[in-house]
Amino acid sequence: MFSALFILTTVWSVFMEIQVGAQVFAENEEWIGEVVKVVRDTWSGEVKTLLVSDSTPANAQMFSVSQVLEAGEERIRIDTTRE
Secondary structure, eight states: OOOHHHHHHHHHHHHHTTTTOOEETTTTTEEEEEEEEEOTTTOOOOOOEEEESSOOOOOOOOEEEEGEEEEOSSEEEEEOOOO
């Protein structure tokens, strides 16, 4: 029970760091864009989806948090091979 709670708390704190404006990179370090919107679950407040744009609205992409490899306030690495 303790370990499951610890893991859940750790994962939650990582995703709480994601901020609008954070730079997003692919797993190969290629720049994708920046976070323009963080979509949260209405009931839990948990981060579900990130809207990422390279400053061209037509090129905006949505990524699930399950694709996040690393997350910080200013930098995020995404696994672009998973959906």
